[in-house]
Amino acid sequence: MTAALIWWTAAVLPHYPWIQKVGAGSMVLVSLAADFLLIYLYVVGLQRARKAAVEAAARRA
Numbered sequence: 001m002t003a004a005l006i007w008w009t010a011a012v013l014p015h016y017p018w019i020q021k022v023g024a025g026s027m028v029l030v031s032l033a034a035d036f037l038l039i040y041l042y043v044v045g046l047q048r049a050r051k052a053a054v055e056a057a058a059r060r061a
Contacts, residue, residue: 002036005031008028
């Protein structure tokens with residue numbers, strides 16, 4: 001989805017009239033910001049889970 005939004009912003013949006021560029025572009029930019037935030041939070045969560053699993057395994061040993 002993120003790749004599609006980036007492609008749409010780069011390939012399709014420039015051909016719209018300026019008022020649609022502002023409206024649609026701002027909505028897409030907010031969506032992209034949310035996408036990248038969710039990707040970041042997912043990666044951070046995976047790293048925390050991995051660290052917790054390693055620490056739990058070390059306590060058992």
